[in-house]
Structure formats: C-alpha cells, structure tokens
Amino acid sequence: MRIAEIREVAVPLRGDIANAVVSFAGHTVSLVAVVSDVVRDGGPVAGVAFNSIGRHAQGGILRDRMIPRLLAADPDTLLGTDGVLDPAAVLAAMMQGEKPGGHGDRAAAASAVELACWDLLAKLHGEPAHVTIARAHGRETSYAGVPVYAAGGYYAPGKGVAELRAELAGYRDSGYAAVKIKIGGVSLAEDLARLEASIDELGGGHAVAVDANGRFDAVTALAYADAMEGLGLRWYEEAGDPLDYDLNRRLAEAYSGPIATGENLFSTQDVRNLLLFGGVRPDRDIFQMDAGLGYGLTEYARMIDLLARHGVDRTAAFPHGGHLVNLHIVTGLGLGGCEAYPGVFEPFGGYSPGCRLEGGLIHPAEDPGFGLEAKPGLADEIARLVA
Amino acid sequence: MRIAEIREVAVPLRGDIANAVVSFAGHTVSLVAVVSDVVRDGGPVAGVAFNSIGRHAQGGILRDRMIPRLLAADPDTLLGTDGVLDPAAVLAAMMQGEKPGGHGDRAAAASAVELACWDLLAKLHGEPAHVTIARAHGRETSYAGVPVYAAGGYYAPGKGVAELRAELAGYRDSGYAAVKIKIGGVSLAEDLARLEASIDELGGGHAVAVDANGRFDAVTALAYADAMEGLGLRWYEEAGDPLDYDLNRRLAEAYSGPIATGENLFSTQDVRNLLLFGGVRPDRDIFQMDAGLGYGLTEYARMIDLLARHGVDRTAAFPHGGHLVNLHIVTGLGLGGCEAYPGVFEPFGGYSPGCRLEGGLIHPAEDPGFGLEAKPGLADEIARLVA
Numbered sequence: 001m002r003i004a005e006i007r008e009v010a011v012p013l014r015g016d017i018a019n020a021v022v023s024f025a026g027h028t029v030s031l032v033a034v035v036s037d038v039v040r041d042g043g044p045v046a047g048v049a050f051n052s053i054g055r056h057a058q059g060g061i062l063r064d065r066m067i068p069r070l071l072a073a074d075p076d077t078l079l080g081t082d083g084v085l086d087p088a089a090v091l092a093a094m095m096q097g098e099k100p101g102g103h104g105d106r107a108a109a110a111s112a113v114e115l116a117c118w119d120l121l122a123k124l125h126g127e128p129a130h131v132t133i134a135r136a137h138g139r140e141t142s143y144a145g146v147p148v149y150a151a152g153g154y155y156a157p158g159k160g161v162a163e164l165r166a167e168l169a170g171y172r173d174s175g176y177a178a179v180k181i182k183i184g185g186v187s188l189a190e191d192l193a194r195l196e197a198s199i200d201e202l203g204g205g206h207a208v209a210v211d212a213n214g215r216f217d218a219v220t221a222l223a224y225a226d227a228m229e230g231l232g233l234r235w236y237e238e239a240g241d242p243l244d245y246d247l248n249r250r251l252a253e254a255y256s257g258p259i260a261t262g263e264n265l266f267s268t269q270d271v272r273n274l275l276l277f278g279g280v281r282p283d284r285d286i287f288q289m290d291a292g293l294g295y296g297l298t299e300y301a302r303m304i305d306l307l308a309r310h311g312v313d314r315t316a317a318f319p320h321g322g323h324l325v326n327l328h329i330v331t332g333l334g335l336g337g338c339e340a341y342p343g344v345f346e347p348f349g350g351y352s353p354g355c356r357l358e359g360g361l362i363h364p365a366e367d368p369g370f371g372l373e374a375k376p377g378l379a380d381e382i383a384r385l386v387a
Numbered sequence: 388m389r390i391a392e393i394r395e396v397a398v399p400l401r402g403d404i405a406n407a408v409v410s411f412a413g414h415t416v417s418l419v420a421v422v423s424d425v426v427r428d429g430g431p432v433a434g435v436a437f438n439s440i441g442r443h444a445q446g447g448i449l450r451d452r453m454i455p456r457l458l459a460a461d462p463d464t465l466l467g468t469d470g471v472l473d474p475a476a477v478l479a480a481m482m483q484g485e486k487p488g489g490h491g492d493r494a495a496a497a498s499a500v501e502l503a504c505w506d507l508l509a510k511l512h513g514e515p516a517h518v519t520i521a522r523a524h525g526r527e528t529s530y531a532g533v534p535v536y537a538a539g540g541y542y543a544p545g546k547g548v549a550e551l552r553a554e555l556a557g558y559r560d561s562g563y564a565a566v567k568i569k570i571g572g573v574s575l576a577e578d579l580a581r582l583e584a585s586i587d588e589l590g591g592g593h594a595v596a597v598d599a600n601g602r603f604d605a606v607t608a609l610a611y612a613d614a615m616e617g618l619g620l621r622w623y624e625e626a627g628d629p630l631d632y633d634l635n636r637r638l639a640e641a642y643s644g645p646i647a648t649g650e651n652l653f654s655t656q657d658v659r660n661l662l663l664f665g666g667v668r669p670d671r672d673i674f675q676m677d678a679g680l681g682y683g684l685t686e687y688a689r690m691i692d693l694l695a696r697h698g699v700d701r702t703a704a705f706p707h708g709g710h711l712v713n714l715h716i717v718t719g720l721g722l723g724g725c726e727a728y729p730g731v732f733e734p735f736g737g738y739s740p741g742c743r744l745e746g747g748l749i750h751p752a753e754d755p756g757f758g759l760e761a762k763p764g765l766a767d768e769i770a771r772l773v774a
Binding site for chain 1: 410450652
C-alpha cells in the first residue's frame with residue numbers, strides 16, 4: 001500500500017474558556033487525513049486524527065517539513081512486514097534531518113500524522129482502533145470500559161462557588177464519578193472555598209483533582225500543598241513549570257497525596273528526566289503525557305515502557321486530552337483512565353454518542369478506527385477534509 | 388513608535404554538508420523584517436534578523452500565531468519607558484496564550500522577531516547592535532575583538548584525513564587560532580586518526596574542539612571520552628542527547644577536559660536543569676545556547692544571568708551559530724567567543740567583509756544594527772524582503 005496524499009486543516013476550538021494561564025479563544029487544532037491507495041466502497045480509505053488540544057494547529061511544520069519528507073520517502077520503507085503502513089516508520093521518515101532536543105511544536109505536528117496512520121490501520125481491519133492498538137502491543141483488549149473523569153471547573157467572569165457547584169453536580173448526574181477543577185486563577189483562600197464546595201458536591205476529596213496548569217512558583221506551589229494536605233484529593237496537577245523537575249521533587253517531599261504531571265512533556269527523554277530528577281513516587285503519582293502532542297502513539301508507547309522500567313504501573317497513566325483518540329489508546333493499552341471535557345473544546349473534546357458513560361466508566365463505540373466520523377461537528381470537518 | 392508590518396521569508400541554506408546526525412540539504416531559515424513607522428532617508432526603518440541556523444524556517448508559527456498577536460497588541464504596551472520598542476514586551480506579546488514547556492520550534496520563531504527588534508533599535512540609534520546591546524545590559528562595550536573559532540571538519544563523500552588537514556590549514560592561514568571538527572560519523576579509530584591530524588595541524592589539542600552533535604549513547608560517549616582523555620582538547624561538545632542531563636553528569640565525572648553543550652536548549656528552565664542535574668563544572672565547561680533559537684536576546688540574557696548565579700562566568704558562553712547576530716551579542720555582552728563556519732551555511736553563516744579577523748579575534752564592522760545588509764548574498768535577500 002501507498003500513501004496517496006496527506007491533507008491538513010486548522011480547525012478552531014469552539015467556546016471561550018480559560019485556565020489559570022491560557023485562554024483558548026482563537027485556539028486551533030490540526031485535523032489530518034492520511035489518504036491511502038486502498039479503495040473500499042468506491043473510495044480511498046483515509047486515516048484521520050488530530051494533534052490533541054492545547055498546542056495549536058501545525059500546518060506550517062506539516063507542509064514545510066513533515067509531509068514533503070513522508071511523500072519523498074521510498075514507500076516500501078514505510079511498510080511493516082505485514083505490508084501495511086508502519087506508524088513507527090512513518091514517524092522516522094517525518095523526522096529525517098531534524099536535530100535532537102527541542103520537543104515542542106514539531107512533536108504535535110508529527111502526532112497528527114502518526115495517529116492518522118493508526119486510524120487507517122484500524123479501518124483497514126474494519127475494527128475499533130483500540131483493538132488494533134492492543135494487538136500491536138501484544139495485549140488483550142479490554143471491553144470493560146475505562147475510568148473517566150470530568151475536567152472542568154474553569155474560571156469564567158461571574159462564575160462563583162454556586163455556579164461551580166451546579167457545574168459539578170451536572171457532571172455527577174451525567175455519570176462521572178470524579179472531577180478536576182482549576183486552581184491558581186484566584187487567591188488561595190478563594191480556591192480553598194471552591195475546593196471545599198467541590199469536595200462536598202462529589203462526596204469526598206478522592207473524587208476531586210486540582211490543576212494549576214504550571215502556574216505556580218515554588219513558594220505558591222508549596223503553600224497550596226500545605227493547605228490541601230488534609231483534603232485527600234485525587235491528585236494535584238502541574239503545580240509549577242512542567243520542566244521544573246526540582247520543584248516537582250520538592251513538592252513530592254512536602255505533599256503526601258498523588259502529584260500529576262506530564263501533559264507538557266513531549267518526548268521519552270523529557271519523561272526520563274522527570275523520573276530521574278522529579279522525586280516521582282511510583283506508588284501514587286499520575287502521568288499525563290498525551291500521544292497527540294508528543295510524536296504520536298509510537299513515542300507514547302515508549303514512554304509507557306519507560307514508566308514500567310521505573311516501577312510505575314501503566315494504570316498510573318491518565319493521558320491529557322479528553323477525546324476519542326485517547327479513549328482508544330487508554331482502552332488498547334490498558335491505562336488508568338481518560339479525561340473528558342463536557343461541553344468544551346468542541347469539536348475535538350468529548351466522545352461520540354455511541355460511547356456509553358456509566359458508573360464512572362466510558363465504553364468506546366464499535367465504529368471503525370477512532371470513530372471520529374461518528375462525532376457530530378467533527379464529522380462535518382472530516383467530510384470537508386476528505387471530500 | 389509603532390510596528391507597521393512584519394515580513395518573513397524562508398531562505399534556503401546553500402551548500403550540502405552533513406554532521407553526524409543531520410544533513411543540511413533542504414534546510415531553510417526564517418529571515419524576518421520588523422518594519423517600523425519611523426521614516427529615515429525617505430523610507431521606513433526596518434529591523435532585520437533571522438532564527439540562527441539548524442532548526443528550520445518558522446513561517447507557519449510566525450504567521451499563524453506570533454505575528455497576529457503582536458499586531459493585535461496595544462502598540463503602547465510594546466514600548467519601553469524611552470518610547471521605543473521593548474524587545475521583552477514584544478516577546479511577551481508573541482507568547483500570549485502559549486502553554487508552558489515545549490520549547491522547540493516556537494522558540495526559534497519568536498527569536499527572529501525579537502532579534503529584529505534589536506536590529507531596529509540599533510539602527511534608530513545609528514550604531515552597531517553590540518553598542519545597543521551593551522548599553523541595554525549596563526555594560527561597557529568591548530572594541531577589542533572577540534575570540535572566534537572555525538567550525539568545520541564535516542564529513543563528506545571522499546573526504547579523508549588529507550582533505551581534512553587541507554581544510555584546517557586553510558582556517559589557520561585565514562587567521563583562525565582554533566577549530567572544531569565533527570566526530571561520530573565514522574568509527575572511533577577513524578575519528579582518532581582525524582583528530583590526531585587536526586591536533587598536529589593546529590599545533591596542539593588546546594586549539595581543537597570536537598562535536599558529536601548529540602549522536603552518542605552513554606557507552607559510546609564514554610568510550611570517546613576515554614580515548615580522548617589525554618589529548619588536552621579545547622572541548623568535547625554534545626556527546627549525547629542534549630536533554631540527557633544524566634549522561635552529561637556521567638561524562639563530566641569520567642572526562643577531565645571541558646564539556647560543551649546547550650545549543651539545543653531553548654529556555655532558561657532547560658538550562659537550569661542542565662546546571663542542576665548535568666554535573667556541570669563551573670570552572671571549565673562551555674555553554675552554547677543560541678539567542679536565535681531560544682526566544683531571542685531577552686531570554687538569552689536571562690540564561691547568562693542564570694549561569695552567573697551558578698558560578699559560571701559569562702566567558703564560558705560560546706553561542707552556537709557563527710554569524711553576525713551572535714558576533715554582536717558576544718561583543719555586547721562580553722561573552723567568551725564566537726563560532727564561524729567558513730564557506731558554509733551561506734548566506735547566513737559567517738561575517739561581512741568589514742569584519743576584521745586577526746590573531747584569532749574577530750572585530751565587528753561599524754555598520755548600523757547587526758550589519759546584515761553589508762553581507763553579500765544576504766543583502767540581496769534583505770533587499771527583496773523589505774522592497
């Protein structure tokens with residue numbers, strides 16, 4: 001088989017929300033189609049994916065570097081022994097001539113194409129992507145559903161504790177057993193009031209995680225740790241700069257609850273540094289690397305293997321990015337669980353109507369591939385891209 | 388004053404050379420002009436710069452994110468108390484809405500614009516950029532010239548030890564007192580033969596540095612260290628992955644000579660990790676961060692301050708990127724010295740005819756700004772860009 005064409009379009013995120021650091025107004029995501037020369041039902045089979053959420057569309061890097069290298073490669077070098085596309089070989093071809101280090105935008109650019117290859121492989125097999133992913137990684141796929149939590153609790157003008165409670169009650173009533181709220185956008189005292197209300201609403205700290213989005217300096221991070229120590233929170237996420245391993249180590253020494261980080265680490269080497277220098281506690285900490293931001297599933301699976309070599313079980317992996325691609329990856333690799341962003345980050349965030357949410361678990365639908373075509377809003381964008 | 392317009396063009400590097408990891412055929416660099424509303428000699432004054440060499444043109448990120456944010460910013464917020472553009476404020480405006488971490492391509496994109504602001508400031512003052520840079524950083528500028536070494540010794544088909552000797556003899560005869568050659572593209576034994584010839588040609592190991600471009604795993608890095616230990620080399624550069632601080636530490640424990648790294652670290656936080664975890668020896672190691680790849684001079688000056696807080700003198704800074712921009716930065720900040728790439732990486736690499744090379748020192752010319760318009764080849768590109 002051959003790659004006939006690769007298409008990309010920058011799709012704006014809908015909605016206008018902000019975390020402690022970033023407003024997502026004006027944010028875009030690269031939606032990519034890898035069109036093959038295999039014809040089914042009168043048309044070519046195309047794999048579709050996107051570079052998760054939060055690090056921008058990457059049309060420039062894709063068109064200037066990644067796509068030309070891929071189309072210039074000897075097509076046979078992109079195939080596995082089974083004669084179909086090998087995502088690892090596709091990634092290697094896209095990275096030809098790239099210098100080491102500097103894992104930022106290019107990691108997100110490469111992700112979209114690499115993940116589209118997994119969608120393509122699954123469609124060729126006529127199966128959900130989690131089945132393809134599980135088989136490729138020598139695992140039994142799980143149909144039991146995976147834990148999912150609702151990531152919300154954003155700041156918004158005029159949004160007080162009452163509105164936050166109403167939002168979280170809505171998640172609970174929809175079937176989510178756990179939530180995550182933002183911290184760091186207001187004073188510690190105000191955040192503690194938001195946190196107490198959230199714990200009350202969800203029935204305990206075990207069901208409430210907090211996320212500072214890398215905003216805090218060491219003094220603030222430790223002050224929050226001290227104030228939250230007795231709350232038994234689900235986890236304390238991205239207190240400081242995601243590359244500040246020394247701060248993570250100090251936090252791990254000061255705070256007994258689980259610490260979560262990794263959504264802004266885009267290479268295995270960066271994750272290795274976190275494990276070596278970040279004071280990680282393999283028995284409780286949470287790892288949130290996102291295949292859609294870090295060179296795709298090929299590199300993500302290397303990260304999961306690295307965690308295992310450092311004594312961290314794969315159930316400690318809760319990828320950033322609450323969407324269908326990560327639902328299939330979490331299911332296929334047997335990871336800890338998924339994020340969901342009810343009502344925001346559309347059309348990429350969230351799951352398709354066929355995905356069943358029940359008792360805090362989400363079950364993927366039976367659509368082939370990642371099933372992106374079954375998601376309203378996203379389906380229209382895909383139809384335009386592959387038309 | 389106001390920014391009237393920002394233009395960018397991707398300019399291909401001329402020549403076809405390779406280091407141990409990367410071929411530079413097909414490589415491009417973003418040449419950027421920040422056009423002001425200040426009129427002199429019948430036309431607007433424009434600042435010009437580029438994003439150094441080796442990490443690709445960044446037109447996508449510039450046009451999709453950086454330039455629109457900058458042009459949308461309240462123009463008064465981009466000015467310093469003196470009423471002229473403040474490069475730090477320009478950088479902050481370009482980074483609006485960017486998440487933390489992931490310092491890769493966007494760092495190079497931002498650099499080109501930030502550095503063009505320095506060129507613009509210097510032209511408004513009618514002075515060489517190193518004078519502007521020195522004044523902005525509270526330093527006396529040095530007119531004594533700065534040490535410069537010839538970075539060459541690339542691998543090429545049919546290039547043996549005799550050809551390498553001839554290349555290095557040419558550098559020596561041109562006025563370079565020190566050189567750098569690549570290692571890691573052939574066997575250790577072959578590299579040692581190349582190295583012995585180079586030391587013989589230059590009159591001692593103190594005049595010869597080696598660069599592995601991040602190619603080696605730990606075993607190979609340490610084997611080279613062991614084999615080179617007695618040679619008294621100028622430095623041993625980028626043995627392993629630039630983010631593998633643990634490898635750097637092991638190397639520093641095993642190898643007594645200077646170790647150089649940093650050209651692939653693009654943020655102060657990454658440099659801080661090198662200082663904390665890399666086994667750095669402040670009395671001998673060399674730091675090669677490059678303002679043109681890491682958010683510009685604003686961030687680079689923060690890195691130099693950070694080095695000082697860790698006991699590293701600024702004369703240990705030898706920026707990657709042998710070109711006029713870094714010559715002015717090294718001169719203005721009083722750093723250790725400059726790189727030069729005689730005859731390669733044109734039109735960006737190298738210096739203008741007015742720059743005097745004598746006794747291993749290079750003296751900047753008197754052209755205003757970085758003097759890029761005085762460099763043949765580059766002048767044509769600039770003329771087309773600002774026409």
